[in-house]
Amino acid sequence: MELVNTPVSRRSFLRASALAGGGLLLGSYVLENEAWAASPAAAPPADATLNLFVKIAPDGIVTIISKNPEIGQGIKTSLPMIVAEELDVDWKDVRVEGIPLDARYTGQSAGGSTATPQNYDNMRKTGAAARAMLVAAAAQQWGVQPSECTTASGVITHTSSGKKLKYGEVAEKAAALPAPDLNTVTLKDPKNFKILGTRVPGVDNLAVVTGKPVFGIDATVPGMKYAVFEKCPVFGGKATAFNSDEIAAQPGVFKAFIVEGTPNLSGLVSGVAIVADSYWAAASARKKLKVTWDEGAHANDSSVSFQAQADAFAKGAPAQSVAKTGDADAALASAAKVVEGNYFYPFLSHAPLEPMNCTAVVKDGKAELWCSTQQAQGGQGLVARTLGLQPADVKVNIMRSGGGFGRRLASDYMADAAWIAKEAGVPVKLIWTREDDMQHDPYRAAGWHYFKGGVDAGGKLIAWKNHFVTFTQDGQRGADRAPGAGDFPHRSVPNVDIGTSMIPFNVPTGPLRAPGSNGFSFAIQSFIDEMAHAAGKDPVQFRLELLDLIPPPAPAPAGGAPGGRGGAPGASGPDPARCKGVLQAVAERSGWGKQKLEKGRGMGVAFYFSHQGYFAEVVDASVSKAGVVKVNKVWVVGDVGAQIVNLSGAENQVQGAVLDGLAEALYQEITIDKGRTVQTNFNNFPLMRMSASCEVDVYFLKTENRVTGLGEPALPPAPPALCNAIFAAIGKRIRTLPLSKQDLKWT
Amino acid sequence: MPVTFKVNGQSKTVDVPADTPLLWVLRDTLDLKGTKFGCGIGQCSACTVHIAGEPTRACRTTIATVQGKEVTTIEGLSANGTHPVQRAWMDLDVPQCGYCQAGQIMAAAALLRKNPKPTDADIDAAMDPHLCRCATYNRIRDAIHKASTMSANNNNNNNG
Numbered sequence: 001m002e003l004v005n006t007p008v009s010r011r012s013f014l015r016a017s018a019l020a021g022g023g024l025l026l027g028s029y030v031l032e033n034e035a036w037a038a039s040p041a042a043a044p045p046a047d048a049t050l051n052l053f054v055k056i057a058p059d060g061i062v063t064i065i066s067k068n069p070e071i072g073q074g075i076k077t078s079l080p081m082i083v084a085e086e087l088d089v090d091w092k093d094v095r096v097e098g099i100p101l102d103a104r105y106t107g108q109s110a111g112g113s114t115a116t117p118q119n120y121d122n123m124r125k126t127g128a129a130a131r132a133m134l135v136a137a138a139a140q141q142w143g144v145q146p147s148e149c150t151t152a153s154g155v156i157t158h159t160s161s162g163k164k165l166k167y168g169e170v171a172e173k174a175a176a177l178p179a180p181d182l183n184t185v186t187l188k189d190p191k192n193f194k195i196l197g198t199r200v201p202g203v204d205n206l207a208v209v210t211g212k213p214v215f216g217i218d219a220t221v222p223g224m225k226y227a228v229f230e231k232c233p234v235f236g237g238k239a240t241a242f243n244s245d246e247i248a249a250q251p252g253v254f255k256a257f258i259v260e261g262t263p264n265l266s267g268l269v270s271g272v273a274i275v276a277d278s279y280w281a282a283a284s285a286r287k288k289l290k291v292t293w294d295e296g297a298h299a300n301d302s303s304v305s306f307q308a309q310a311d312a313f314a315k316g317a318p319a320q321s322v323a324k325t326g327d328a329d330a331a332l333a334s335a336a337k338v339v340e341g342n343y344f345y346p347f348l349s350h351a352p353l354e355p356m357n358c359t360a361v362v363k364d365g366k367a368e369l370w371c372s373t374q375q376a377q378g379g380q381g382l383v384a385r386t387l388g389l390q391p392a393d394v395k396v397n398i399m400r401s402g403g404g405f406g407r408r409l410a411s412d413y414m415a416d417a418a419w420i421a422k423e424a425g426v427p428v429k430l431i432w433t434r435e436d437d438m439q440h441d442p443y444r445a446a447g448w449h450y451f452k453g454g455v456d457a458g459g460k461l462i463a464w465k466n467h468f469v470t471f472t473q474d475g476q477r478g479a480d481r482a483p484g485a486g487d488f489p490h491r492s493v494p495n496v497d498i499g500t501s502m503i504p505f506n507v508p509t510g511p512l513r514a515p516g517s518n519g520f521s522f523a524i525q526s527f528i529d530e531m532a533h534a535a536g537k538d539p540v541q542f543r544l545e546l547l548d549l550i551p552p553p554a555p556a557p558a559g560g561a562p563g564g565r566g567g568a569p570g571a572s573g574p575d576p577a578r579c580k581g582v583l584q585a586v587a588e589r590s591g592w593g594k595q596k597l598e599k600g601r602g603m604g605v606a607f608y609f610s611h612q613g614y615f616a617e618v619v620d621a622s623v624s625k626a627g628v629v630k631v632n633k634v635w636v637v638g639d640v641g642a643q644i645v646n647l648s649g650a651e652n653q654v655q656g657a658v659l660d661g662l663a664e665a666l667y668q669e670i671t672i673d674k675g676r677t678v679q680t681n682f683n684n685f686p687l688m689r690m691s692a693s694c695e696v697d698v699y700f701l702k703t704e705n706r707v708t709g710l711g712e713p714a715l716p717p718a719p720p721a722l723c724n725a726i727f728a729a730i731g732k733r734i735r736t737l738p739l740s741k742q743d744l745k746w747t
Numbered sequence: 748m749p750v751t752f753k754v755n756g757q758s759k760t761v762d763v764p765a766d767t768p769l770l771w772v773l774r775d776t777l778d779l780k781g782t783k784f785g786c787g788i789g790q791c792s793a794c795t796v797h798i799a800g801e802p803t804r805a806c807r808t809t810i811a812t813v814q815g816k817e818v819t820t821i822e823g824l825s826a827n828g829t830h831p832v833q834r835a836w837m838d839l840d841v842p843q844c845g846y847c848q849a850g851q852i853m854a855a856a857a858l859l860r861k862n863p864k865p866t867d868a869d870i871d872a873a874m875d876p877h878l879c880r881c882a883t884y885n886r887i888r889d890a891i892h893k894a895s896t897m898s899a900n901n902n903n904n905n906n907g
Binding site: 071072073074199200201202204205206208209210211212213214215217218220226251278279280281284351352353354355400401402403404405431433434648649652653655656659660663681682683687688689690691693695696 | 763764766767768771774775776778779780781782783784785786787788790791793820821822824825827828833836837838840841842843844845846847848849852870871872874875876877878879880881882883884885886887888
């Protein structure tokens with residue numbers, strides 16, 4: 001995912017000013033400037049960017065700006081909780097405000113489970129610094145030392161005299177005081193936390209349950225018309241002509257025109273736009289549309305041909321070597337048992353329930369957009385490039401997203417709307433149909449892992465080969481980078497050979513929740529299960545023994561651990577102790593190995609490290625004789641560091657991620673035929689429904705580590721844990737997803 | 748074609764093509780944005796409203812068929828989020844992205860009116876047409892049970 005990890009040289013400082021009408025306005029700034037960071041006495045340079053605004057009004061109401069897009073991950077609630085905790089106010093006195101994309105801020109994005117690790121420390125410090133300023137103002141008024149005062153619920157108390165002042169009463173005075181150094185401010189002892197770790201309902205829940213217009217698709221602007229956009233069904237193809245007279249004559253149609261598009265599959269592509277007085281008029285006219293397409297060079301691409309190319313690659317050596325230790329071929333030749341496993345996982349659509357849409361006004365060399373987005377700045381840049389504007393002339397109003405899952409890291413729909421609004425000369429609301437959404441998605445790339453593993457007579461894993469076949473658009477970069485040297489189980493095996501080959505293609509791909517990991521986990525944690533059985537060992541015990549062979553990691557650098565799937569490339573990889581911690585805990589909570597289940601029912605285990613989170617999961621699943629899978633229960637243990645921010649949101653995320661992973665494994669597949677996507681809607685790309693969902697037991701193992709994010713890391717273990725449970729139930733090894741395409745009948 | 752019907756207790760007349768789905772009349776003509784577009788083919792049920800009290804997919808209901816009927820949308824379920832189902836949804840912090848929740852709530856309210864003490868199986872049967880991409884299903888089920896208790900306690904579940 002193209003998101004920036006936390007730089008180690010980040011430094012924060014605080015600016016205080018008086019709020020109009022009295023009160024305190026605090027800006028917390030982040031600076032990525034090593035020279036300045038090395039000389040804290042120097043004045044902050046002009047390019048410092050704002051990270052957080054906190055306002056304390058005379059009535060004591062605290063307003064906290066939430067800069068990150070809310071996409072269902074709960075960030076609009078959880079980040080302000082961190083500030084409120086250290087500020088020592090009651091949550092009922094906190095108001096949270098979202099803001100548009102603002103050039104003064106950093107990191108107005110939602111992706112990579114990065115918002116919590118990037119903001120946790122700084123937001124604590126900001127809250128604590130604000131509290132210190134309010135205490136100092138009260139102490140000054142009383143003529144006492146700040147150290148003689150305590151705070152609780154937004155009230156400062158002089159301990160010996162019992163005098164009290166409310167935050168709102170001293171906020172204006174505090175604004176005139178020097179802001180403390182954020183790097184030396186005193187933080188609460190976590191055992192005194194009153195807000196962090198509790199269950200706080202989402203701040204927008206009332207708006208959601210009463211149907212308030214908070215989502216991108218709900219935006220309206222004066223004089224707006226409605227647009228639909230038929231893109232070339234073949235990726236990379238172009239519209240050359242259409243029945244323009246007939247379409248223009250349809251009721252309510254304002255304009256219809258060809259969009260030439262750009263070669264960027266994640267930008268403006270070619271098609272026909274119809275702009276009309278209502279959505280239904282535009283959609284009805286579209287039914288009459290007859291377009292002549294130049295389908296381009298990829299009209300024969302298909303999933304069948306991709307499979308044939310992958311199999312052909314697998315017969316030879318990988319085009320590129322990724323990691324090599326020892327001599328895997330020699331070890332396989334000497335192994336007591338050798339297992340070969342060819343794993344495949346398909347393309348997947350993100351399918352957020354709110355289809356792509358954007359409302360755009362383009363006028364006088366400026367554009368203003370209203371939309372659901374995970375990466376407003378990326379969208380701003382794309383729109384600017386597409387329309388030939390300066391980014392500063394593109395304003396993006398960030399609406400609540402009806403789901404993201406990585407889909408809204410791409411901004412193609414923003415470029416569409418802006419272009420169509422410009423061409424039509426009126427403000428437009430563009431709405432993609434579900435079919436548009438499913439057929440023009442930067443899909444999770446399909447992938448193949450051709451494994452060979454060997455165990456010696458003592459059941460020790462001595463060889464591990466993985467030829468990973470992925471795709472490439474430019475011949476250089478793979479759609480997913482291969483599992484690296486640090487990834488499990490590579491550091492536990494003396495002879496490792498990992499390589500990759502790439503199939504040229506022209507299908508748009510991009511990050512889907514837990515990118516990379518969501519496919520690798522299935523392949524790796526299933527094949528490790530095969531090796532456990534080959535070794536004659538219990539699958540939990542086998543994994544624990546492999547983890548014991550990994551040396552503990554070097555201490556994390558100041559500013560935090562590396563991000564990414566399994567540690568940055570070349571980094572030492574996941575911490576074996578944390579992997580073992582979650583694995584042992586989930587085995588205990590699930591009663592692993594304690595009961596003998598009847599044939600047709602089994603338990604499977606998997607663990608994975610992604611996006612700085614450690615998760616282990618056990619699935620209890622049944623397979624009927626007719627081959628129908630039913631998941632009975634999932635146990636989850638996660639380690640995301642020393643503190644859970646919002647227990648309610650955290651459990652919700654984890655349960656959702658686990659069921660999401662199960663749905664991917666059970667039903668989901670995008671296939672390509674004749675250069676286009678076959679699936680169209682939820683009737684042939686199913687999502688999980690309530691009757692297929694199951695109890696998900698969530699337990700957080702708190703460890704003395706950095707606090708990290710939860711949007712993603714609970715997903716990857718779910719598919720392999722389910723497939724391993726199916727093996728335990730009926731003895732059939734699942735090497736190809738989705739399960740709905742596998743014959744699971746047994747007698 | 749002018750069509751007159753009641754929305755959230757108020758009589759409305761709209762003049763749109765007869766095949767226009769109720770969904771787009773609600774959202775674009777009447778500016779009631781709470782009812783959501785998800786799939787357009789009756790697969791996700793994000794567009795669920797009550798027509799004569801029955802949970803109905805507004806994306807598959809043409810405006811011509813609504814003539815003279817009573818429609819209730821999420822905006823009309825209660826004055827200010829006070830319906831037991833809405834309160835239970837907030838108490839249990841059900842939503843993640845929240846996009847499907849209006850449809851889920853409308854289905855749950857209709858279920859509880861017909862069946863004030865539903866079992867898990869009753870809930871699954873009533874709610875299975877509703878997709879939640881964030882998979883908040885466990886909380887939805889719990890919230891329906893909770894709303895069932897709240898309805899029994901104050902017995903004012905007459906709306907919608």
